[in-house]
Amino acid sequence: MSDFNTSVFQPSTFVLTGVPGLESAHSWIGFSVCFMYIIALMANCAILFAVKTDCSLHEPMYILLCMLSLIDLILSSCTMPKMISLFWMDAKEMAFNACLTQVFFIHALSAMESSVLLAMSFDRYVAICHPLRHASILTNRLLIKVGLVAVGRSVLVFIPLPFLLNRLSFCRSNMLSHSYCLHQDVMKLSCVDATVNFVYGLFAILAVMGLDCVLILLSYILIVKTIVSLSSTEAGIKAINTCVSHLCAVLGFYIPLIGLSVVHRFGSTHTNSAIWMANVYLLVPPVLNPIVYGMQTRQIRQKILILFHHNTIHAERFP
Template sequence: MAASNWTTPHPSTFILLGIPGLEAAHVWISIPFCSVYILSLLGNGLLLAVIKTEPSLHEPMYLFLCMLALADLVVSTTTLPKTLCIFWFRDRAIHINACLAQIFLVHSLTTMESGFMLAMAFDRYVAICNPLRHSAILTNRAIAKIGLGVVMRGCVLLGPHPFLLKWLPYCRTNVISHTYCEFMALVKLACADTTVMSAYSLAVSFLAGGLDFILIVLSYILILRAIFRLPSKEARRKSLGTCSSHVCVMLMFYIPGIFTFLSHRFGHMDPHINILRANIYVLFPPMMNPIIYGVRTPGIRQRALHILGIKSA
């Protein structure tokens, strides 16, 4: 669909190809994509309802979990409806403003998700290493400030991205080999020197996700050290249990994210593998997060079963 002689440096629309090489299977690929999206909506919606209606869950850990669930809902909704339009209706055109908005939302929200996970790690650190001051440190006011700070950081760090991309000349093509607009995908289409822009994006990625991951790892080193100093085996088991859900969610978020980040900038894998991995990164964690917390947290599980009208054993 791209013109052979592309001469418009600032196109009004881009063309999303979906998954190049797998066009014939787009309809079949849409089935798991759509199923995962529906499960994400239902799971995160139920999680928010459970925490809102259960007073015993109005604690810092679960309030941060609500923020993470909201970010999950928005980031998956930002990408999946358009992806399904490509798969089902071959509606590949996307206006440049919608494309830039998609880039900002995807990258800023994933940065916010990383920040909320860091906040949850901080909550576990205070709860285990300084339990007597937990309620004094993490007051509702402090939680609101942390949440606002995470949101502002995502907006400030990623806000320049769409403006930088807006004025790049795209004199080669307007075709994006992806299911949604992504920063590096547009940078690779530009016919200008993008070294500084790529370096800025790399620095932002480290200052956000990379630094968060390092701080989370450090916090859990301190948490594990405190846990194994507990005199009671039962106390150690209970403390480890309270952290296990967060560790599972954190690994499921960061491991695919690291691979996706490296493959976009330094990898030479087949395009369809990179695109599938990028979609898994924005789809799979939002589906799994409420499942992990629902299964491993008795308070959430029992309240969810009550809302669904299912009697727990």
């Protein structure tokens, strides 16, 4: 066994980890993941449908929300079905190439989400600090450019990750720390020098998510300065309310991301806190974002309620 562990090899599969110590509860955890996946699908599809069918919602904030919902739909569909099979059917193995593909999609889609959150913060900044110029600045042409830049930047920055992992050799184990594949997690299994992977992975995170986070913080500093300078308290409260949904989305995305990045580079990935943080990072945003925006945004909430009421009446008439 020791000879096998010290020999250099490239595994045909990686072994995913559920929640160590809670193997007896894996079926219930799988049920929770399945429930969250269904909620994510239904809620994000409802957002997309509401914005598409209501002309009054064809505004920059809602178009950006559609981008966010589409990213969350793809991200959850790339990860949650495999997690459900892991918890329900103990399907722990994942093919080497499939794992590298998942690495790319998780990191690239997360970068796209970060870009859209930055664009949404810019939208809030213009709407609050320069309301008279909002329509002339946030045009459809600009939103198309934002979408193209978000996709292009994410793909270009994170496409090297699977190729950098493919060049590594492994000698310790093929067992990962999480229920899905991450670049940092796979990289740590290598027995050859992975400095290039470490440096490039850190560069990619800082150049995309790190820069976006700083710019979002800067936009909110400017927003707060504008709100403080408002003479009307009611106007200030109204301005703050328009930012609540976006702030929840930003915190729900960046706090687990930063925590997971710190743990992977400077701590142990096998602790329960790290494992739960990894699951929160992947599972919560696709569920949280549409629910928060749906509850906080009156127009979307009304459209979804009308749609639900219409479907209920139709079902009663044609059982």
